[in-house]
Structures are given as structure tokens and as C-alpha cells.
Amino acid sequence: MFMYPSFKKFAGIMAILIGLAIYALVVTRLIEAFFAEHIVLQLICYLIAGIVWIFPAYWVLKKTST
Structure with a gap:
């Protein structure tokens, strides 16, 4: 079944x-x-x-994945 991504993930992206x-x-x-x-x-x-931009992007991805 296809599920739409949550608003949290959309906001993170x-x-x-x-x-x-x-x-x-x-x-x-x-x-x-x-x-x-x-x-x-x-x-x-x-x-x-x-290299530096990876750390904030990782933090945002980590927060939005849960």
C-alpha cells in the first residue's frame, strides 16, 4: 500500500x-x-x-526520520 510521507519528513526535506x-x-x-x-x-x-554541510543535514535527517 502506498503511503504519503508525513509533514515532518516533508518539512525536513x-x-x-x-x-x-x-x-x-x-x-x-x-x-x-x-x-x-x-x-x-x-x-x-x-x-x-x-564536508561541513553534512553534519547539519545529518541532524535534520535524524530528527525527521522518527
Whole structure:
């Protein structure tokens, strides 16, 4: 039987999508503002930022799965 996802899961998915979009825009602007001329520092910052977003997303997924 097909069941519709609960509102809690829907809200969690929307929070992740909207939060990740805002996070990506802010991080991109900050990295470009501070390290516009340093490609290696940009790469390092993007790698760190790419890992950091996992922790809040995991927390949201954990809260919405129960």
C-alpha cells in the first residue's frame, strides 16, 4: 500500500533543500570575497565547506526520520 510521507519528513526535506541552497550561496560569496586571487586556498575552503554541510543535514535527517 502506498503511503504519503508525513509533514515532518516533508518539512525536513524542504529545510535541507532550502538550507543547503542558502549555505552554498553564502559560502561561495565568502570564499570568493576572501580568496579571489588564491586558487589553492579556494580549493581547500570548498573541500572543507563540502564536508561541513553534512553534519547539519545529518541532524535534520535524524530528527525527521522518527
